[in-house]
Amino acid sequence: MAAKSKKDLLVENAILAPLDWVDERTAAVRGTKWFLFRNVPRDISWAQTLGSAALTAFIVMAVTGVILAMYYEPSATIDPVSGKSVAYTSIESITNELTLGWLVRGMHRWGASVFIILLFLHMGRVFLFGAYKYPRELTWITGVLILAMGMLMGFTGYLLPWDQTAYWATVVGINLNGTAPFAGPWLAQFLAGGPEIGSDALAKFYALHMLAIPGALIALIGVHIYLVTRLGVSSPPWSGEAAGRERPAVEPAGARAGLVRGSGGGD
Amino acid sequence: MARDLGELNREDFARYKDDVKKEGKPFFPRAIFHDTVMSLVVVGIIVALAAIWYYDAGDTPEGEGLEPGILGPWYTEPADPATTNFVPRPDWYFYFLFYLLRIFKWPETVFIATVGIPTICLILLIGLPFYDRRRERRPLHRPVAMVAAVLTILSMAVLTWKGATAKEALGSELVLLVPSWAEEQGFVGNEEAEKGAKLFAESGCLNCHTYLGQGAGNLGAPDLSEVGATNDAAYFVQYLTNPAAYGNTVMGSYSYLGAENLAALGEFLAASKGTSGG
Ligand code: HEM
Numbered sequence: 001m002a003a004k005s006k007k008d009l010l011v012e013n014a015i016l017a018p019l020d021w022v023d024e025r026t027a028a029v030r031g032t033k034w035f036l037f038r039n040v041p042r043d044i045s046w047a048q049t050l051g052s053a054a055l056t057a058f059i060v061m062a063v064t065g066v067i068l069a070m071y072y073e074p075s076a077t078i079d080p081v082s083g084k085s086v087a088y089t090s091i092e093s094i095t096n097e098l099t100l101g102w103l104v105r106g107m108h109r110w111g112a113s114v115f116i117i118l119l120f121l122h123m124g125r126v127f128l129f130g131a132y133k134y135p136r137e138l139t140w141i142t143g144v145l146i147l148a149m150g151m152l153m154g155f156t157g158y159l160l161p162w163d164q165t166a167y168w169a170t171v172v173g174i175n176l177n178g179t180a181p182f183a184g185p186w187l188a189q190f191l192a193g194g195p196e197i198g199s200d201a202l203a204k205f206y207a208l209h210m211l212a213i214p215g216a217l218i219a220l221i222g223v224h225i226y227l228v229t230r231l232g233v234s235s236p237p238w239s240g241e242a243a244g245r246e247r248p249a250v251e252p253a254g255a256r257a258g259l260v261r262g263s264g265g266g267d
Numbered sequence: 268m269a270r271d272l273g274e275l276n277r278e279d280f281a282r283y284k285d286d287v288k289k290e291g292k293p294f295f296p297r298a299i300f301h302d303t304v305m306s307l308v309v310v311g312i313i314v315a316l317a318a319i320w321y322y323d324a325g326d327t328p329e330g331e332g333l334e335p336g337i338l339g340p341w342y343t344e345p346a347d348p349a350t351t352n353f354v355p356r357p358d359w360y361f362y363f364l365f366y367l368l369r370i371f372k373w374p375e376t377v378f379i380a381t382v383g384i385p386t387i388c389l390i391l392l393i394g395l396p397f398y399d400r401r402r403e404r405r406p407l408h409r410p411v412a413m414v415a416a417v418l419t420i421l422s423m424a425v426l427t428w429k430g431a432t433a434k435e436a437l438g439s440e441l442v443l444l445v446p447s448w449a450e451e452q453g454f455v456g457n458e459e460a461e462k463g464a465k466l467f468a469e470s471g472c473l474n475c476h477t478y479l480g481q482g483a484g485n486l487g488a489p490d491l492s493e494v495g496a497t498n499d500a501a502y503f504v505q506y507l508t509n510p511a512a513y514g515n516t517v518m519g520s521y522s523y524l525g526a527e528n529l530a531a532l533g534e535f536l537a538a539s540k541g542t543s544g545g
Contacts, residue, residue, distance in 0.1 A: 041292075053306055128406055154358050163346055
């Protein structure tokens with residue numbers, strides 16, 4: 001390996017050097033390797049894909065949501081041409097006129113339900129596996145918050161088409177908020193933005209739906225996946241080869257524990 | 268020598284990490300392969316649902332896509348605060364809440380359904396790792412957790428199902444009852460009151476209130492069959508214009524109906540003195 005071939009040099013200069021440069025400053029390459037090149041228990045399988053399936057559904061929602069936001073207009077003002085509200089008209093044209101607009105809107109609409117179902121399934125598998133126990137308590141808590149945020153996404157998004165279903169479900173929803181003690185009436189007042197639910201409410205729901213809640217969700221998902229990577233995924237607890245299974249006590253328990261402690265290493 | 272829980276937990280986890288390191292499989296590409304297959308299935312299902320929804324909806328004279336297919340219409344008619352010919356219906360994952368509301372329908376208890384139960388559920392969920400502290404993870408050795416899980420799933424399923432099948436009368440059907448209301452309440456021939464009764468049927472009042480056995484009884488709204496026995500038309504007009512002034516934060520203002528319509532509603536409410544009173 002005395003002289004490097006031309007090709008090797010090229011690779012080194014064009015790809016590896018910039019990567020090193022970035023990695024030296026950000027640890028991004030080391031981070032990616034840390035995420036990808038790690039071991040997981042050998043007995044995990046389909047039940048443990050539900051979390052990443054939920055992530056995929058979320059990404060579908062984000063991508064289709066961005067496209068919808070390019071064409072949707074959150075205004076309850078009546079459009080003089082169509083005689084319907086601007087929001088409703090924009091939804092109509094996304095569905096009917098925009099190329100593949102129906103697909104984008106349909107995927108966003110049904111992706112929401114799929115996302116919620118996957119969250120429940122994922123949570124169910126975590127519960128069944130007892131995977132919320134030490135040391136994964138915070139993974140579980142970020143998960144519960146994600147679920148709550150996901151449902152809020154559904155609530156705020158439901159109003160946006162500004163059709164009868166949307167409008168009346170939201171009227172009831174806002175009135176529900178109004179029954180809460182202390183902050184309830186204030187919250188209802190804030191959301192409704194006036195005596196009647198109109199453009200003000202629509203603008204607020206839109207801002208929450210496409211900015212505030214997704215921002216919080218992305219942050220929570222980031223923490224969640226960091227924790228999952230750091231702590232590892234647990235084996236099915238009934239598996240004979242589960243990682244961390246108790247071994248029959250061949251030697252005195254104390255000695256065994258000491259041995260494991262010693263070889264555990266890492267953090 | 269008894270060791271405390273924290274120590275045992277840490278030992279378990281150290282053993283877990285050791286096992287994963289020695290006998291685990293690589294996340295990339297082995298586990299990522301499963302994840303990718305599952306993700307493709309998910310995207311496929313979403314696209315399929317979108318396509319079924321789009322192609323199964325039909326057209327009506329009012330517009331394209333308004334005739335619902337198995338996954339519903341593209342959209343319903345434009346929002347119209349004035350004519351509530353419409354059953355308010357949240358998305359399916361709120362049906363359980365929607366149905367809880369009908370169980371706790373008395374004014375003092377609405378709060379239990381809207382805030383109380385969801386808050387308790389959230390606290391129970393968040394707190395789970397802290398009150399379930401046993402190290403045991405095998406489902407068959409966690410009978411309490413499993414029974415609780417089954418009960419939770421069953422009650423959510425029942426509430427969602429009940430919410431999905433709950434029937435509310437539509438304004439258009441309620442209007443047909445106006446003559447029988449006039450008869451029972453004895454305001455036949457009082458045109459103003461009959462007009463008010465129609466408005467009452469169409470404006471969604473019965474999504475919350477009950478009247479002569481019709482309506483939802485939601486959110487703590489009282490039965491209005493005998494409401495005319497207590498107050499007069501002028502009072503009701505004022506009440507409907509600004510319910511909040513009477514301490515009613517649940518019911519929105521109906522001032523948008525206009526003075527004429529409000530007067531008719533007031534007349535109707537005042538004429539509703541109940542079947543017994545005469
Ligand atoms: C956007 C939503 C979510 C995403 C993207 C997500 C992602 C993931 C991923 C990729 C894993 C790895 C193992 C697996 O897939 O099963 C995981 C594990 C986990 N998730 Fe989630 N999750 C989400 C929501 C939730 C929810 C709602 C909960 C519970 C309330 C939760 C609790 C957990 C716990 C405790 C683990 C660790 C399980 C173990 O180590 O065996 N997650 N999550």
